Amino acid sequence: MHRIRRLSVALTVAGVAGVAAPAAANATSLVTISGATSSYPLVSLLAAKYVKLHPHKIRFKIAQGGTTVGLNDVKAGSVTIADVAQEPTGADAGLDFYPIAKYAICVVTNKANTLANLTQAQVASIFTGKTTSWSAVPGATAAGPIEVFTRTSVAGVLTSFKSLLLEGKSVTSHATEEATEGLMRQAVESAPSGIGFLSNYQADKGGLNSVSLNGVACNKTTAASGQYPGVAVFFEVTKGPATGGAAAFINWIDRSPAAKKIISSQWVTIG
Amino acid sequence: MSTLSPQAPEARPARGRQDSGRGRRSSPMSWRWGDRLALAAAWVAGLSLCAIAGAIVLYMGYRGIQYLRPGLIFSRPQVSADQAGSGGFLDPLLGTILLTVIGIAIALPLALASAVWVVEYGQGGRGRQSLARIVESSIEIVAGTPDIVIAIFGLAVFQLSLMAPFSFTSEGGGVYGRSFIAAGAMMSLLALPSVYAATRDGLQAVPGHVREAAFALGKTRITTIRRVLLPSVRSNIATGTTLGISRIIGSTAIVLILLGSTLRIETQGSVPAIDLLRGTGSSLTAYIYENSPAGEGAAPQKAYAAAFLLLIFVLALNLLVDRLGRAHASASGLASAGAVV
Amino acid sequence: MLERLKKPWPDRRAERLLGAVSLLVAAVVVAMVAFVAAKSWPIFQHNGLGWLLGGGDLETEIANMNAAAVKPAASVYHLRAWPLIYGTVLSTGIAVVLGMAIAVLSSVFIVELAPARVRRVVIPVVRLLASVPSVIYGLIGILVLVPFIGHHLITEHERRSVQNAVQLTGAGLAPTVLILTVMITPIMIALVCEALASVPASWREGAVALGLNPLRAVRAVTLKAIRPAIVAAAVLATARALGEAVMIQMVSGGKSFSPSPGDGIAFFFEPLRTLASAILDFREGVGSPPLGATIYAFALLLLFSAFALSVAGYLVKLPLRKYQTRG
Numbered sequence: 001m002h003r004i005r006r007l008s009v010a011l012t013v014a015g016v017a018g019v020a021a022p023a024a025a026n027a028t029s030l031v032t033i034s035g036a037t038s039s040y041p042l043v044s045l046l047a048a049k050y051v052k053l054h055p056h057k058i059r060f061k062i063a064q065g066g067t068t069v070g071l072n073d074v075k076a077g078s079v080t081i082a083d084v085a086q087e088p089t090g091a092d093a094g095l096d097f098y099p100i101a102k103y104a105i106c107v108v109t110n111k112a113n114t115l116a117n118l119t120q121a122q123v124a125s126i127f128t129g130k131t132t133s134w135s136a137v138p139g140a141t142a143a144g145p146i147e148v149f150t151r152t153s154v155a156g157v158l159t160s161f162k163s164l165l166l167e168g169k170s171v172t173s174h175a176t177e178e179a180t181e182g183l184m185r186q187a188v189e190s191a192p193s194g195i196g197f198l199s200n201y202q203a204d205k206g207g208l209n210s211v212s213l214n215g216v217a218c219n220k221t222t223a224a225s226g227q228y229p230g231v232a233v234f235f236e237v238t239k240g241p242a243t244g245g246a247a248a249f250i251n252w253i254d255r256s257p258a259a260k261k262i263i264s265s266q267w268v269t270i271g
Numbered sequence: 272m273s274t275l276s277p278q279a280p281e282a283r284p285a286r287g288r289q290d291s292g293r294g295r296r297s298s299p300m301s302w303r304w305g306d307r308l309a310l311a312a313a314w315v316a317g318l319s320l321c322a323i324a325g326a327i328v329l330y331m332g333y334r335g336i337q338y339l340r341p342g343l344i345f346s347r348p349q350v351s352a353d354q355a356g357s358g359g360f361l362d363p364l365l366g367t368i369l370l371t372v373i374g375i376a377i378a379l380p381l382a383l384a385s386a387v388w389v390v391e392y393g394q395g396g397r398g399r400q401s402l403a404r405i406v407e408s409s410i411e412i413v414a415g416t417p418d419i420v421i422a423i424f425g426l427a428v429f430q431l432s433l434m435a436p437f438s439f440t441s442e443g444g445g446v447y448g449r450s451f452i453a454a455g456a457m458m459s460l461l462a463l464p465s466v467y468a469a470t471r472d473g474l475q476a477v478p479g480h481v482r483e484a485a486f487a488l489g490k491t492r493i494t495t496i497r498r499v500l501l502p503s504v505r506s507n508i509a510t511g512t513t514l515g516i517s518r519i520i521g522s523t524a525i526v527l528i529l530l531g532s533t534l535r536i537e538t539q540g541s542v543p544a545i546d547l548l549r550g551t552g553s554s555l556t557a558y559i560y561e562n563s564p565a566g567e568g569a570a571p572q573k574a575y576a577a578a579f580l581l582l583i584f585v586l587a588l589n590l591l592v593d594r595l596g597r598a599h600a601s602a603s604g605l606a607s608a609g610a611v612v
Numbered sequence: 613m614l615e616r617l618k619k620p621w622p623d624r625r626a627e628r629l630l631g632a633v634s635l636l637v638a639a640v641v642v643a644m645v646a647f648v649a650a651k652s653w654p655i656f657q658h659n660g661l662g663w664l665l666g667g668g669d670l671e672t673e674i675a676n677m678n679a680a681a682v683k684p685a686a687s688v689y690h691l692r693a694w695p696l697i698y699g700t701v702l703s704t705g706i707a708v709v710l711g712m713a714i715a716v717l718s719s720v721f722i723v724e725l726a727p728a729r730v731r732r733v734v735i736p737v738v739r740l741l742a743s744v745p746s747v748i749y750g751l752i753g754i755l756v757l758v759p760f761i762g763h764h765l766i767t768e769h770e771r772r773s774v775q776n777a778v779q780l781t782g783a784g785l786a787p788t789v790l791i792l793t794v795m796i797t798p799i800m801i802a803l804v805c806e807a808l809a810s811v812p813a814s815w816r817e818g819a820v821a822l823g824l825n826p827l828r829a830v831r832a833v834t835l836k837a838i839r840p841a842i843v844a845a846a847v848l849a850t851a852r853a854l855g856e857a858v859m860i861q862m863v864s865g866g867k868s869f870s871p872s873p874g875d876g877i878a879f880f881f882e883p884l885r886t887l888a889s890a891i892l893d894f895r896e897g898v899g900s901p902p903l904g905a906t907i908y909a910f911a912l913l914l915l916f917s918a919f920a921l922s923v924a925g926y927l928v929k930l931p932l933r934k935y936q937t938r939g
Contacts, residue, residue, distance in 0.1 A: 013372060013544070030539075032441055034896075044350045061533060061551065065896030068678045072900045075682045078445040091679070132775060144768045145775050153675035154897070176779045176867065176883070177671070179893070182567035190759055191781060299825075306827050309717075310725070313827075316714050317721035317734055320801075323794055324737045327744065327752060384633035392627050393634075402635070409638035415848075415918045417855020419888050420648070423911040426898060427647040445899070463637070493626035521745030523858040528895055556747045563747075564754050565862040571755055578748050585743050593736070 029245035034063040035070020035083030036156045037180040038199045039234040042101060043083050045262050046253055053258065058245040064180065066154030071095070074239050080246045082237040085156025085199075087163070096242065097235040098250050102268035105161050105230040106203035106218035107211040108188055109195050113142035117212045120229065123165055126195060129172030134193060142193045148175035149187045149196035157181070160232035161197050165213070201266045224268045231268070328582070335579020338572040344580070348534045348558075357570060360577050362535045363558035366451075367520055369547070370530075370554055373455025374462050374519045375512060381459070382466035383508070385410065387496055390474040414464035422528040425457035429529070438549055439539050449531040450539065452548040457525050462515025469511025473504030510595045517588045520581065523556040532557065555581050648915060652908035654901065658689035663909065666694030670868035674894065677902040684902045691906055695868045697913075699884035702871065703785065703860065704853040707792035711849055714793070715800035716835070716842070722801070723808040724830055742798035750862035753791045758782045758863055761881065770878040783865035784883040791859055796852050800845040807841030808834060840929045847925035851918050857888035864889055887914055 033043060040062065047060040063079075070082030071092065088097045107123055109115050116139055118126075125131045126146060134142045150171040151158040162168060178184040181202045188194040189207050200220055203210045210218050213229055222228040236242075242250050253259045263269045299307055346359035385406055393403030413421075429437055430448035438450040477500055485495040501508075531537075531551025538546035553561075555577050560566050562574035655663055673691055680688045722734055762782020771780050811834045819829035835842075865883025868890070873879050885893070887910045897903035 009372065012368060030439070048350045059537065061531070061537065063532065069896050072678070072682060076445060076899055078441050078899050080441070145771050147779050147781070154678050174776065174778050176781055180567060182569055183564065186564045187781065190762065302825050302827070306825060310827055313717045313721040313725055316717035317726060320718055320741065320797070321734055321737045324741050330752065330756070331748065381633060381637055384630045385637050388630040388634040392630065405638050406634045409641040411922070412641050412919070415851045415922060416644070417857070417888060417914055417918065419855060419857040419891050420911045420914050423891060423908060424644045424648055427651050427908070460640070491620065491623040493621045493623050517743050521743070523745070523747045524892065527892065556745060559747050559751060560858065563751050563862065565750065574751055578751050581745060582748060585745065586740065589740060589743055
């Protein structure tokens with residue numbers, strides 16, 4: 001009886017190990033990444049493709065947490081690369097920023113609210129809390145108070161949104177903060193009087209009404225052509241120049257056609 | 272929660288019309304309004320509990336049957352641009368199993384040793400007794416500590432540079448601190464109090480004459496424990512272990528903080544079994560959390576499917592505890608005390 | 613080596629080994645307090661005990677900690693975490709009070725009033741409710757309860773009334789307290805049932821013989837007799853509610869806001885955050901010195917609360933010793 005029990009436990013562990021072992025048992029270099037939730041889908045796809053094309057060379061561990069968390073982690077040396085969705089600032093001395101893709105920041109409302117267009121001034125006024133009711137917004141089919149959704153302070157998309165579309169002003173303090181892009185999308189999808197902002201990848205998933213800015217629709221085409229005003233950059237950031245596996249990965253993203261194909265599927269390539 | 276079985280009302284001599292066994296003229300029609308209200312409230316409370324439990328099980332069942340496919344259980348999670356292609360939850364399932372195995376493997380010897388020591392060795396002399404009290408109180412404190420504090424404590428411990436072999440070290444010198452062994456070790460703290468309490472109660476219930484018989488035959492205390500007492504409390508240990516397993520598979524906080532949250536099980540290093548222990552992964556509970564609107568929110572269907580599976584596990588464990596409890600109550604605990612070296 | 617294990621063990625050595633292992637467990641507890649306290653020291657160093665009070669804007673303070681993580685100035689450690697403490701006390705308090713009422717009523721129902729058939733169903737149901745993982749409660753909360761409250765229970769009037777302070781999205785105090793009550797009630801029911809069953813039937817019968825109806829007899833005699841068990845149940849349930857992180861994080865709205873009763877009905881729909889859910893919210897930032905210390909400070913506070921609860925429960929039970937029905 002004991003033997004059978006021991007045997008079954010051993011078999012279970014062996015079974016688990018057997019399934020897990022093929023997942024890179026003897027890869028040499030480990031690249032850890034953390035940071036923006038907006039570039040997480042892109043970086044995960046790129047990393048998966050890289051591992052498929054260059055097996056047993058690099059392994060990736062990709063976490064999220066937000067742009068600022070990624071920057072802090074890479075400054076402290078806890079990760080190799082940070083995913084960053086905002087421009088470098090004065091506090092980022094000593095870090096190297098490598099742009100990998102461009103994305104558009106779209107203003108989105110609930111699907112029931114078929115607001116077609118907003119001027120940049122209107123966007124600023126709504127998000128800073130000056131305009132509080134949908135009745136003051138022409139073209140909006142929602143009624144009642146405007147529910148503003150924003151991102152937590154660690155988000156790169158928020159920083160880029162503020163500098164590009166809010167003229168540097170802050171979002172109103174009574175807006176509801178969401179920790180990730182996914183949560184922001186969920187929130188606006190379920191709040192009929194909600195409004196928020198997302199990268200075009202999330203906004204294009206359907207289920208939301210994407211609002212044009214100054215008459216220009218928000219998608220990767222208008223972002224590529226430069227017509228859309230709210231275009232920001234995804235960076236891969238390392239402490240000092242990238243070396244080893246990280247450098248190989250970043251170079252591959254820069255040069256390889258396979259990487260370009262992935263990027264241009266939902267985002268905009270650099271150059 | 273070992274006894275939710277209230278005693279049956281004592282036998283009474285049959286009365287005239289009302290033999291509800293609660294005395295004559297106890298029909299609620301004759302009570303005051305306040306008491307009738309209280310009676311109704313008690314019934315409502317009891318039945319609404321059943322209603323809520325039924326609603327939860329039925330709703331999860333409905334959603335689970337809607338979304339759970341065998342393919343999901345056996346396919347690995349994929350990275351994909353949209354959640355339709357994101358695969359199943361084999362890795363999280365294996366992660367849960369692995370964590371349970373590690374947790375019980377660590378908790379069982381610790382709990383057994385402590386229970387045996389406290390019951391058998393910790394009764395003689397003032398010094399021993401106060402030490403035994405300290406051990407008991409410590410385990411009670413562990414039982415009352417919230418999961419999230421245990422998880423944070425685990426992070427503090429496993430991020431020490433001393434503990435680098437248990438996970439890995441990143442470039443800047445920081446120890447990652449998150450791995451299966453880190454999470455499993457903290458899971459063992461969850462299971463420890465259940466196994467300890469069950470074993471201790473079982474050992475205390477063994478009558479003194481069993482031990483005396485063994486001593487009279489010339490056996491040492493430790494041999495008595497190994498060959499007579501522990502085998503006789505097997506079902507208690509099994510009950511406690513099952514309760515511990517139930518607590519481990521339901522824990523989310525420890526997994527979110529201590530397991531590295533990688534989609535698939537990723538090994539670390541090159542030594543065959545050790546690399547799995549040092550690796551990162553995910554568990555069913557973390558998978559449910561990440562796929563719910565609280566995580567990335569992109570796939571509530573997958574969350575429902577995994578939640579249904581988890582609920583089935585929990586129900587099965589509950590039934591097992593029930594069976595073990597009943598088997599123990601009916602069997603004589605001394606039946607196996609005959610085996611003496 | 614397996615052979616050596618199978619032979620009889622030396623008694624003294626075995627005793628010492630077992631004793632050492634047992635004390636190891638005690639050492640773990642000491643280590644837990646020591647580590648958490650050590651890691652949270654910077655917060656106490658810069659704030660004293662003032663971080664338990666209110667006055668600052670917690671969201672801004674956390675943002676500052678994130679922004680200045682690598683070479684933090686002393687001002688970055690400024691912390692005023694009262695909204696979290698208030699949120700914890702509020703949600704736990706309401707849930708325990710509600711839960712205790714329901715638990716006592718249900719226990720009386722199970723032990724005294726229910727026919728045997730119903731009892732056979734209700735007892736496993738209670739055990740089931742107690743063992744459902746909190747993430748499943750959270751899942752149902754966030755996918756069913758929160759949208760229901762947000763779309764059907766919150767009126768526009770209420771939204772407007774708190775418009776300048778906070779937004780009502782359905783996630784907030786109401787679903788938190790409701791689900792928390794469902795989670796902790798089974799624990800209390802188990803303890804109270806056990807205690808009710810152990811009260812000698814003769815006590816209740818004496819009351820009935822004196823003319824009380826059965827329910828009154830229970831109230832007059834049995835409930836008074838099980839007061840220590842009720843205290844124990846309350847302590848256990850409070851400890852459970854304090855430590856609940858995952859479910860609360862999913863349904864509470866995640867805003868460090870103090871719901872104010874002065875807002876009327878809207879009070880129940882306002883978002884909040886508790887200590888445990890805050891730890892979970894900020895868990896990614898544990899690598900940065902100021903935010904990490906903050907997280908450990910919250911954990912230390914939770915640890916002390918659990919201790920204090922056990923001690924308080926013990927002290928409350930002392931004068932009730934004379935009502936103990938066992939032994």
